Amino acid sequence: MGDFRDKLRAVIDGKGETHIERKRHRMVFLATVGTALLLIVFVMMLCIGPTAILDPIDALSNLFSAIGKDGSAMTDKEVMVFSSRFPRAVAAIAVGLGLSIAGTSYQAVIRNPLVDPYIMGVSSGAGTFAIAVIAFNFTFFGLISSHSIYLIAIAAIIGGLLAFGLTMVLAHRADATTNAYVLSGVVIGLVFGAVQTLMIVFSGNKVSDVLLWLFGSFANITWDKALFILIPVIVMSVLLFRYAKELNLILLGENQARQMGLDVKKFNAIVLVLASVMTAFCVAFCGIIGFVGLVVPHLCRMLFGGDHRLVLPASLALGGVLMMLADLVARMIIPGTELPVGAITTMIGVPVFAYLLIKRGKIYNG
Amino acid sequence: MTTLEIKDVDFGYDEGHIVLHNINLNITEPGLYCVIGPNGVGKSTLAKCVSKIVNPLTGEVLINGRNIKEMTHREVSEVVGYVPAFSQDVFSMSVVDTIMIGRHNHRRWGSRKKDLEMVYKAMTIMRIRDLGDRRFNELSAGQHQKVSIARGLVQETEVLILDEPTANLDVKFQVYVMELLRGVAEKLGIIILTICHDLNVTAKYSHKVIMLERPGKIFAYGTPEEVITAENIEKVYGIKCRVTNDGEHGVPLVILGAPIMSDEIDGR
Numbered sequence: 229m230g231d232f233r234d235k236l237r238a239v240i241d242g243k244g245e246t247h248i249e250r251k252r253h254r255m256v257f258l259a260t261v262g263t264a265l266l267l268i269v270f271v272m273m274l275c276i277g278p279t280a281i282l283d284p285i286d287a288l289s290n291l292f293s294a295i296g297k298d299g300s301a302m303t304d305k306e307v308m309v310f311s312s313r314f315p316r317a318v319a320a321i322a323v324g325l326g327l328s329i330a331g332t333s334y335q336a337v338i339r340n341p342l343v344d345p346y347i348m349g350v351s352s353g354a355g356t357f358a359i360a361v362i363a364f365n366f367t368f369f370g371l372i373s374s375h376s377i378y379l380i381a382i383a384a385i386i387g388g389l390l391a392f393g394l395t396m397v398l399a400h401r402a403d404a405t406t407n408a409y410v411l412s413g414v415v416i417g418l419v420f421g422a423v424q425t426l427m428i429v430f431s432g433n434k435v436s437d438v439l440l441w442l443f444g445s446f447a448n449i450t451w452d453k454a455l456f457i458l459i460p461v462i463v464m465s466v467l468l469f470r471y472a473k474e475l476n477l478i479l480l481g482e483n484q485a486r487q488m489g490l491d492v493k494k495f496n497a498i499v500l501v502l503a504s505v506m507t508a509f510c511v512a513f514c515g516i517i518g519f520v521g522l523v524v525p526h527l528c529r530m531l532f533g534g535d536h537r538l539v540l541p542a543s544l545a546l547g548g549v550l551m552m553l554a555d556l557v558a559r560m561i562i563p564g565t566e567l568p569v570g571a572i573t574t575m576i577g578v579p580v581f582a583y584l585l586i587k588r589g590k591i592y593n594g
Numbered sequence: 595m596t597t598l599e600i601k602d603v604d605f606g607y608d609e610g611h612i613v614l615h616n617i618n619l620n621i622t623e624p625g626l627y628c629v630i631g632p633n634g635v636g637k638s639t640l641a642k643c644v645s646k647i648v649n650p651l652t653g654e655v656l657i658n659g660r661n662i663k664e665m666t667h668r669e670v671s672e673v674v675g676y677v678p679a680f681s682q683d684v685f686s687m688s689v690v691d692t693i694m695i696g697r698h699n700h701r702r703w704g705s706r707k708k709d710l711e712m713v714y715k716a717m718t719i720m721r722i723r724d725l726g727d728r729r730f731n732e733l734s735a736g737q738h739q740k741v742s743i744a745r746g747l748v749q750e751t752e753v754l755i756l757d758e759p760t761a762n763l764d765v766k767f768q769v770y771v772m773e774l775l776r777g778v779a780e781k782l783g784i785i786i787l788t789i790c791h792d793l794n795v796t797a798k799y800s801h802k803v804i805m806l807e808r809p810g811k812i813f814a815y816g817t818p819e820e821v822i823t824a825e826n827i828e829k830v831y832g833i834k835c836r837v838t839n840d841g842e843h844g845v846p847l848v849i850l851g852a853p854i855m856s857d858e859i860d861g862r
Contacts, residue, residue: 247690247726248710339684476691477698481682483647488698488749489671534687534729 254538262545266321269552273317274309276556278563282309315454316446317552319513322454323446324520324551326461326510328543330503331521332528333468336475336536337499338406344522345507348413348500351516352420353391354384354508358515359424359438363431380441381456381512388508391416396500404493406482409500443568444515446555453513464506465544471499475536517570520547523577530584550577596658596673596752597622598644598785603653605636605643605810613639614810617653621802624783626776628796630821631806631813632831637789638679640806641755644787645676657753671699675749677742679757679789686730689741693717696745709748716744719774735762743771747778754778756788760795768792772799797822797846805830822846828854 274287282290287309294302294310302310330345338347346352360366361383368383376382395412402408431438474495478485486492507521528542554572561567600619606612613636621627629637642648644655646662654661662670675696686692690713697709717723720740725733730741739762746754759775760768772790776799779786790796796803796818803821807813807830814821824837827848834851841847 246710247694247713248705248707251705336685339682341684473698476687477695479682479685479687480695481678483642484676484678484681486667487645487647487671487674487676488695489666489668490698491667529685533691534685535691 251535251538254532255541258532258538258541258545262541265549266545269549269556270317270321273320273552273556274313276560277308277313278559279308280305287313311451315451316449316555318454319446319449319457320552320555321548322458322461323510323514323517324524324547324549325465325544326457326506326547327517327521327551328524328528328547329465329468329540330507330510332525332536332539332543333471333475333499333503334521335525337478337496338410339479339481340406340410341526342522343410344518345503345510346417346516346518346521347410348395348504349391349416349420350388350504350507351511352417352424354388354511355442355516356420356424356427357383357387357390358441359427359431360387362437362441363427363434377450377452378456381453384512385508387420388511389505391420392500392504392508396497404496406496409496440568441515444511444517444570445558445566446514446569447559447566449513457509457513460509461506464502464509467502468499468506469540471495472536472540475499475540476534479534514569517551517573519570519574519577520551523581524550527577527581527584530587595622596624596783596785597656598753598787599656599659600640600644601654601656603643603650603655605639605648605650612651612810614643614650617643617810617812619804619812619815621785621787623801624779624785625801626772626779626799627785627787627802627804628790628800629787629804629806630790630793630796632808635806635808636810637806638757639810641676641757641787641789644753645674645755646670647676668699671749671751673752675746675751675754677746677754677756677759679761681730681738681742683731683738688726689717689722689728689730689733690726692730692741693745693748696748700750712748712750713744716747719747720744721770736764736767739763740767740771751784753785753787756786758789758791760790760792768795775799776801793822793827793848794840797848798840798843818845822848 271284271287274291275282275284290305290309291314294306299310327345334343334345334347335341358380361380366383367379395409395416398412398416399408402412428435428438474490477488477490478495482492524543524547525539528539528546532538532542550573554569554576557576558567558569558572598621600617603614603617604612605614617640629640631637639648643650646667649663654663657673693713693716694705694709697712700709714723717726720743722737722740722744725737730738733741739759743756743759746756760771763771772795775786775788778784800818802816803818804812805814805821805826813830814826822837824835827833827835833853836849836851837846838849839847
């Protein structure tokens with residue numbers, strides 16, 4: 229065990245290697261450990277649920293037999309694993325990695341450790357529109373059927389993007405500096421937040437539905453919804469991964485980045501649009517889940533250093549794993565009750581974060 | 595041969611507040627060119643105009659005959675390197691990673707062996723080889739400066755602009771850096787433009803000196819002997835001084851006297 233720990237330490241600290249070797253070793257370490265953790269927790273998600281706890285072989289054999297049947301004429305167990313737990317796990321991974329990668333990108337572009345994926349007003353806009361649908365049956369003036377299962381999600385995406393769009397317009401009318409983005413996001417967020425508060429006050433007996441959505445949950449996830457989150461999140465993440473090198477460059481400041489060949493205004497706009505669209509899709513079906521997008525990037529920086537070619541894949545793995553674990557706890561801790569997953573992510577995340585902050589937090593103040 | 599020409603450049607950050615007035619400069623030979631002048635005279639702004647961080651209101655900056663206004667930022671970064679006076683250190687990376695950023699235009703998503711060799715070479719030159727694994731934000735101000743200069747060197751450009759490269763450095767390193775920059779300019783045949791506050795260091799190491807006066811005009815341009823004179827210093831800086839010969843290298847040696855505190859000269 230001691231030997232293994234020494235080796236692990238050597239990989240993380242990178243003693244006795246050239247710089248490129250160390251990067252390569254960390255990359256391999258991340259890929260293997262990250263994939264293994266994602267797979268293990270994913271299988272746990274398939275095995276564990278309030279109705280029944282299966283052993284991994286049972287869960288996987290039910291999954292494969294359900295896939296073999298192409299989703300028709302399934303047994304109860306197959307339905308449970310394939311139609312309920314599997315999409316829920318997929319959605320949890322997608323939202324976890326999406327929020328983490330969005331958070332990492334936002335923090336780099338805005339160069340501020342306090343920034344999270346909701347800084348550009350996406351959550352407030354999404355929340356406002358989702359509440360309008362839940363509490364007041366808003367159907368976009370009849371454009372979308374009130375029976376559509378996507379109504380809340382579409383409303384949330386539109387609301388999120390509207391708030392983000394207004395933030396961008398305001399920031400660009402100012403001078404498109406990072407401070408302008410942050411302040412515009414805060415102001416637009418406050419406006420939507422105020423509207424939200426007023427709507428909650430008048431939402432009558434719908435208030436508990438509204439709060440359930442706002443707290444975030446994976447309870448009602450189906451295959452369609454899981455894919456609706458997963459596909460855009462993967463596309464946006466791949467596009468953001470391509471900018472890892474530029475995210476390193478922008479850390480030097482906008483003047484320096486511009487001089488080194490980066491069209492800073494265009495780059496900022498692209499990254500913010502990608503991250504915000506991704507955030508809007510993440511909150512659409514599952515509500516507003518806090519903490520992950522703020523803290524996972526920091527955990528990854530503390531573990532792997534500041535290079536975004538490592539921080540982004542680390543955020544992907546850790547975000548996915550943390551979100552699945554949180555969902556597992558949220559649905560298991562009180563049988564028959566779904567707790568808000570956002571509260572659980574915070575409870576799991578804070579001790580880990582506090583430990584790392586004490587051990588490796590000096591990276592933030594020199 | 596690299597050339598740098600600044601033609602009729604005016605620049606202001608906002609209307610009615612012009613920082614640079616009608617700057618004309620034609621550099622046709624490689625060497626170390628020092629820009630001197632009092633605080634707020636537009637030295638850093640001039641450096642930013644030449645490296646396309648800001649665009650002049652009128653006039654043009656030509657590098658090897660090409661107007662940088664018509665070049666993309668990427669194209670400019672291939673011929674001009676810029677080392678700022680202060681470096682941000684939010685989410686800072688290791689020293690090697692930080693210097694590696696200077697290779698931005700030379701590398702793809704991953705780093706190659708050649709990039710790393712360049713980085714190590716620059717670290718050796720700047721005597722910071724032992725700092726490679728340290729985080730940038732753990733370093734002292736002087737070490738920051740050395741890392742930033744190393745990052746400028748690995749950019750491998752024909753024109754290198756440094757905004758106060760000797761600020762925060764101890765006396766020994768001020769001399770070492772200026773000697774090094776002069777050597778690099780001569781050896782590689784590139785134009786190095788640096789902003790400097792120490793008149794004696796400027797006199798000793800620069801090939802040519804550009805002296806700016808308020809409000810953002812070139813007051814004198816020439817060899818250190820031509821520019822660093824008691825009369826010029828008094829007029830531009832508002833300080834009495836005596837300029838003699840350093841006796842060893844034949845360059846001017848400035849012995850400062852009392853400042854002349856008047857509103858006209860301070861301009862504030």
